[in-house]
Amino acid sequence: MSTSISPLATPFPDLPAVAGATPRVARAHYKTWDRCDLTFVTLDEGTAVAGVLTQSKCPSPEVEWCRKALVLGKARALVVNAGNSNAFTGNRGRAAVEAIAARAAGQLGCQPSDIFVASTGVIGVPLPIDKAEAGLDAAFNAAPSDWRAAAEAIGTTDTYPKGAVTTAIVDGRTVTLVGIIKGSGMIAPDMATMLGFIFTDAAVEPAFLQAALSAANGKTFSCITVDGDTSTSDTVLAFATGKAGNAALTGDDSPGADAFRAALADLCRQLAMLVVRDGEGAQKLIEITVTGAESDRSAHRIAMSIANSPLVKTAIAGEDANWGRVVMAVGKAGEPAERDRLAIRFGAVEVARDGLAVEGYDEAPVAAHLKGREVEIGVDLGLGDGRATVWTCDLTHGYISINADYRS
Amino acid sequence: MSTSISPLATPFPDLPAVAGATPRVARAHYKTWDRCDLTFVTLDEGTAVAGVLTQSKCPSPEVEWCRKALVLGKARALVVNAGNSNAFTGNRGRAAVEAIAARAAGQLGCQPSDIFVASTGVIGVPLPIDKAEAGLDAAFNAAPSDWRAAAEAIGTTDTYPKGAVTTAIVDGRTVTLVGIIKGSGMIAPDMATMLGFIFTDAAVEPAFLQAALSAANGKTFSCITVDGDTSTSDTVLAFATGKAGNAALTGDDSPGADAFRAALADLCRQLAMLVVRDGEGAQKLIEITVTGAESDRSAHRIAMSIANSPLVKTAIAGEDANWGRVVMAVGKAGEPAERDRLAIRFGAVEVARDGLAVEGYDEAPVAAHLKGREVEIGVDLGLGDGRATVWTCDLTHGYISINADYRS
Numbered sequence: 001m002s003t004s005i006s007p008l009a010t011p012f013p014d015l016p017a018v019a020g021a022t023p024r025v026a027r028a029h030y031k032t033w034d035r036c037d038l039t040f041v042t043l044d045e046g047t048a049v050a051g052v053l054t055q056s057k058c059p060s061p062e063v064e065w066c067r068k069a070l071v072l073g074k075a076r077a078l079v080v081n082a083g084n085s086n087a088f089t090g091n092r093g094r095a096a097v098e099a100i101a102a103r104a105a106g107q108l109g110c111q112p113s114d115i116f117v118a119s120t121g122v123i124g125v126p127l128p129i130d131k132a133e134a135g136l137d138a139a140f141n142a143a144p145s146d147w148r149a150a151a152e153a154i155g156t157t158d159t160y161p162k163g164a165v166t167t168a169i170v171d172g173r174t175v176t177l178v179g180i181i182k183g184s185g186m187i188a189p190d191m192a193t194m195l196g197f198i199f200t201d202a203a204v205e206p207a208f209l210q211a212a213l214s215a216a217n218g219k220t221f222s223c224i225t226v227d228g229d230t231s232t233s234d235t236v237l238a239f240a241t242g243k244a245g246n247a248a249l250t251g252d253d254s255p256g257a258d259a260f261r262a263a264l265a266d267l268c269r270q271l272a273m274l275v276v277r278d279g280e281g282a283q284k285l286i287e288i289t290v291t292g293a294e295s296d297r298s299a300h301r302i303a304m305s306i307a308n309s310p311l312v313k314t315a316i317a318g319e320d321a322n323w324g325r326v327v328m329a330v331g332k333a334g335e336p337a338e339r340d341r342l343a344i345r346f347g348a349v350e351v352a353r354d355g356l357a358v359e360g361y362d363e364a365p366v367a368a369h370l371k372g373r374e375v376e377i378g379v380d381l382g383l384g385d386g387r388a389t390v391w392t393c394d395l396t397h398g399y400i401s402i403n404a405d406y407r408s
Numbered sequence: 409m410s411t412s413i414s415p416l417a418t419p420f421p422d423l424p425a426v427a428g429a430t431p432r433v434a435r436a437h438y439k440t441w442d443r444c445d446l447t448f449v450t451l452d453e454g455t456a457v458a459g460v461l462t463q464s465k466c467p468s469p470e471v472e473w474c475r476k477a478l479v480l481g482k483a484r485a486l487v488v489n490a491g492n493s494n495a496f497t498g499n500r501g502r503a504a505v506e507a508i509a510a511r512a513a514g515q516l517g518c519q520p521s522d523i524f525v526a527s528t529g530v531i532g533v534p535l536p537i538d539k540a541e542a543g544l545d546a547a548f549n550a551a552p553s554d555w556r557a558a559a560e561a562i563g564t565t566d567t568y569p570k571g572a573v574t575t576a577i578v579d580g581r582t583v584t585l586v587g588i589i590k591g592s593g594m595i596a597p598d599m600a601t602m603l604g605f606i607f608t609d610a611a612v613e614p615a616f617l618q619a620a621l622s623a624a625n626g627k628t629f630s631c632i633t634v635d636g637d638t639s640t641s642d643t644v645l646a647f648a649t650g651k652a653g654n655a656a657l658t659g660d661d662s663p664g665a666d667a668f669r670a671a672l673a674d675l676c677r678q679l680a681m682l683v684v685r686d687g688e689g690a691q692k693l694i695e696i697t698v699t700g701a702e703s704d705r706s707a708h709r710i711a712m713s714i715a716n717s718p719l720v721k722t723a724i725a726g727e728d729a730n731w732g733r734v735v736m737a738v739g740k741a742g743e744p745a746e747r748d749r750l751a752i753r754f755g756a757v758e759v760a761r762d763g764l765a766v767e768g769y770d771e772a773p774v775a776a777h778l779k780g781r782e783v784e785i786g787v788d789l790g791l792g793d794g795r796a797t798v799w800t801c802d803l804t805h806g807y808i809s810i811n812a813d814y815r816s
Binding site: 054055056057058059085087088089090092093122123124125126227310311314315317318320323324325327328330331332333334335336337338339340342352354355356357395396397399400401403404405 | 462463464465466467493495496497498500501530531532533534635718719722723725726728731732733735736738739740741742743744745746747748750760762763764765803804805807808809811812813
């Protein structure tokens, strides 16, 4: 983990244990570093699993493995390797994933398809099977860790460990949802080299868990971007151990389904924001809300066009209320827009309306807003009811330094 | 014009006069600078015109004006304002364009629709009509300038003036094509704050001139990107004065049509490359060729995904053969790709093949290639015959400095 912590970092919360999910960490020495880089979370029998995976056409073998295993809906363990993404490594990469799943299945007496694997780091170097196996053995024999140790062990260029917790009342029982996540660059989750893992003691059928996770993903992970670059390895997995004792959630009509979905969405949102706050070189968190679009989908595309614009992001870095660049980004999105209906605000102050600058708007609160750590940009298109909110960070010298100096 | 010249700059060529096209420049004082910022090119009667304009949904009133006037296919003058794009200025912006066209038409005794107007600079500030009119009058009364003075007067954040020339034999006559262009940031011509103007003494019917320009645009201006940000004002106009004495080119079957089209495409390519070479903060010119795609269109989209990836661009800035980032950018493009058929080269050296690193490839020539000013990346998808070449520059601290410090 980097030594220079993002100015947008928030403290790691106090995460409770989740009955049925037990994290352990070990040193697999995937890089020449002295830190834990293999995380092994064992899950009690009966654990349901759901996941959302990168839409990249060049996914890692881990992503392909998880996609297949998710069909079965059940899990006994999660293995996360940090420092090597194992992506774009052909048959050797596939063999490494198979070897990890087989080793863990042997330790736990389950099927390899019960083992979920995720890896993050450099692309193009096959994950060394001997290090993975030795690391797994060390983790299996280690004492359980806390979630913070796991959150640290899954990180790469992250500048701080990221975790979140929430609860919901389901069927008269309080269920706990805990999540850990990593990611800082190559972040534009098409669903983010983002890996996120959620653990709950709720009893949830896999199909409903998947539906709830997919819905939450659409409003959270899919709404963040650091650099518009989508990883080969993006993975979010949710595991439900069923130990809370509620009657299993099977669908929208199940008692507590709404509460669970809301809690899951809240957790995903917390986790997503932690990633943006650790965006490479980030000095400011930017929330972009587009309203008045022809559809929610159109609003989302326009918002992402703004969020991914280097000129908008550098303007915010420079604390410059350069709304002309916002106009540019709306215009290039390719979505329905009418210049002369467009309104733009920074914070609470409308700076442009009906396709031109608001004459004599008060610049002082705008300047003050832009000096803060959290910047809001609002765009109203004046066309319909479509709306979307996305989150990004500014583009600074820090991003260039991190990525022009990182050697493959 | 900036004082720090791009390391990729090329010298301004010796541009000949074009019979029937007469440039003049003046100081309109659009900004507090001591330089010419209004260019006025008068065109003799009988001049044909064609153009390609930004696809932005928030175009400047100049773009809208040109779009309408292009329908008539004839031109008597071009007016270019630098320092103020007049974009997103509502009725006042439209009024400014109309006033300029009316003033110039009055001077020349023609219709306002014979006057083409383009402006570049800050967005959201109405172009001051009084300055424009005084500038026009000064230009009208000035002695003709050379093309270099015009190329300098249309620039904004450009670090050097940009022009190109070529000739073709058409109908037994040598015709001359001269072009000037400006642009450095907000460059992703969806047809680039790119303005380009081409003047030829060839006799060409407007419809054929338009067809030839659109075709050339597809392989040149539409294949360059600096930052993926598409301007509200991108404009390329081609004027044909007809003074060379050839029988007018009317279609593909006209004698010399092929030669003219090839010359126009060559000129457009030269101009496009000059813009990329002046990309904000650029230290290296990057040529990306994608082959083996399902279609040319698919190849173009994948090539642009690579060209616009901040992680690829920073890797090149860092002289790092990080082909994993190229894989990432292929994967996120959303176009057909099969990871295990993918091959990637830097310069002439294949570094990945069949979905994994080429073992033991010679790193020395790759490292040497990356240290140069011009970097080639090749990607073969192994799927079909589709191919495309695009050009971009690296992403450096210079881009951040320029754009985080530029105040609106």
